Amino acid sequence: MYKLTKYENCVIRTTDNVCIPFDEANTDYQQFKKDIQNGVELMDSTGTVMTQEQITTFLSTLP
Amino acid sequence: MLTQVTSGMTDTNAQYYGFKSRIINGAMNISQGANGASVTPTVAGSYATNYAVDRFNTFATVASKYTIQQTPSATETGYATRVGAGFKNYLAVTSSSSYSVASGDYFLISQSIEGFNTADLVFGTSSAKTVTLSFWAYSSLTGTFGGSLCNSALNRSYPFSYSIPVANTWTQISITIAGDTSGTWVGATNGAGLIVFFNLGSGTSQSTTAGAWASGFYSAPTGAVSVVGTSGATFYLTGVQLEKGTQATSFDYRPYGTELSLCQRYYQLMQGINGSGENSTNVTMSLSYKTEMRATPTIGETSVAKISENGADKTQSSIAISTPSATTRGALINMGNFTGITQYRPYFWNDNSGSPWAITLSAEL
Numbered sequence: 001m002y003k004l005t006k007y008e009n010c011v012i013r014t015t016d017n018v019c020i021p022f023d024e025a026n027t028d029y030q031q032f033k034k035d036i037q038n039g040v041e042l043m044d045s046t047g048t049v050m051t052q053e054q055i056t057t058f059l060s061t062l063p
Numbered sequence: 064m065l066t067q068v069t070s071g072m073t074d075t076n077a078q079y080y081g082f083k084s085r086i087i088n089g090a091m092n093i094s095q096g097a098n099g100a101s102v103t104p105t106v107a108g109s110y111a112t113n114y115a116v117d118r119f120n121t122f123a124t125v126a127s128k129y130t131i132q133q134t135p136s137a138t139e140t141g142y143a144t145r146v147g148a149g150f151k152n153y154l155a156v157t158s159s160s161s162y163s164v165a166s167g168d169y170f171l172i173s174q175s176i177e178g179f180n181t182a183d184l185v186f187g188t189s190s191a192k193t194v195t196l197s198f199w200a201y202s203s204l205t206g207t208f209g210g211s212l213c214n215s216a217l218n219r220s221y222p223f224s225y226s227i228p229v230a231n232t233w234t235q236i237s238i239t240i241a242g243d244t245s246g247t248w249v250g251a252t253n254g255a256g257l258i259v260f261f262n263l264g265s266g267t268s269q270s271t272t273a274g275a276w277a278s279g280f281y282s283a284p285t286g287a288v289s290v291v292g293t294s295g296a297t298f299y300l301t302g303v304q305l306e307k308g309t310q311a312t313s314f315d316y317r318p319y320g321t322e323l324s325l326c327q328r329y330y331q332l333m334q335g336i337n338g339s340g341e342n343s344t345n346v347t348m349s350l351s352y353k354t355e356m357r358a359t360p361t362i363g364e365t366s367v368a369k370i371s372e373n374g375a376d377k378t379q380s381s382i383a384i385s386t387p388s389a390t391t392r393g394a395l396i397n398m399g400n401f402t403g404i405t406q407y408r409p410y411f412w413n414d415n416s417g418s419p420w421a422i423t424l425s426a427e428l
């Protein structure tokens with residue numbers, strides 16, 4: 001599971017609380033994109049689970 | 064710097080010079096993350112679950128079938144051969160069960176070599192260079208073992224095989240591989256230029272004939288020994304070297320500090336950082352990395368942070384870290400879950416415990 005932060009450049013992987021930058025060369029970021037496309041839960045910065053539609057919109061903003 | 068050349072080798076190829084090996088931490092001396100502890104790999108895991116020594120990743124289609132650890136015993140049966148060859152450390156794999164691999168399974172140890180360090184091999188062109196992979200291997204099992212070389216897209220593979228004829232005996236292996244003249248290979252970039260896999264067990268769909276380049280992903284030669292197939296079986300590895308040329312040459316010993324710096328492009332730990340209070344629960348701290356990293360790193364903490372304010376300690380209730388900004392050279396981090404933080408007051412890293420906390424930075428391939 002992942003959670004967005006108040007900053008727009010990274011996401012928290014909640015299994016180990018690391019902060020993953022939105023850098024295409026970062027392999028954790030590559031895995032994050034695969035995971036949420038495969039249905040792994042993504043929360044916004046307030047902790048609310050995002051809908052598939054919201055995730056699709058969010059994905060379109062990523063590098 | 065010239066290195067010792069094996070007697071009888073007369074080639075004047077530059078492969079005999081220092082910094083010839085494309086493998087980093089081939090002697091398994093650096094273990095920044097695990098710090099020598101045993102690691103149980105997961106599927107698509109994190110750095111903490113997949114690295115026992117720096118730069119050697121593990122891939123598994125099923126979790127918890129084996130453990131990995133840096134040098135669990137300095138006096139394993141036959142250790143004198145390893146020590147005599149100059150290797151203090153090794154990467155140990157121990158099978159946790161008797162697992163029958165399914166067709167699509169693979170269990171692997173690997174190192175992805177950055178494109179900047181393989182571009183001169185010009186794989187994927189008619190000028191592709193021959194490379195030689197050498198290493199020391201040891202197992203409680205005997206027979207034909209294997210592995211493969213692959214490109215980053217995992218659609219070009221060269222399965223190789225080698226023999227460990229005597230159990231619990233260190234055996235030196237050398238495999239010469241003609242460079243791939245086909246396929247798409249990452250050039251001088253920070254992507255994976257070449258991936259070296261050591262097989263611990265692969266299914267039939269993941270295996271094919273050894274000794275030739277093939278289209279697709281194959282992690283092992285057909286019929287290779289499955290380490291994960293025998294509970295308690297061991298497989299040890301050290302002295303891994305990949306060099307340009309047709310012969311294995313003496314191991315490329317590099318100063319410890321140099322090897323550590325090479326590793327820190329992919330993973331590093333930071334302590335001694337300072338910052339200031341953002342509000343009653345959060346502090347911000349700046350990081351200037353020890354060396355420029357391969358990519359903007361994933362940032363974490365080894366444990367809850369302990370910081371000092373005029374000698375009074377403040378400890379996080381649980382790990383909480385994010386990055387207002389980060390690049391390959393440095394970052395501004397924000398850590399939360401403190402109490403009693405004063406806005407704008409300076410705060411300093413302070414931990415005299417046996418296992419002081421650190422910031423983890425991972426930009427592995």
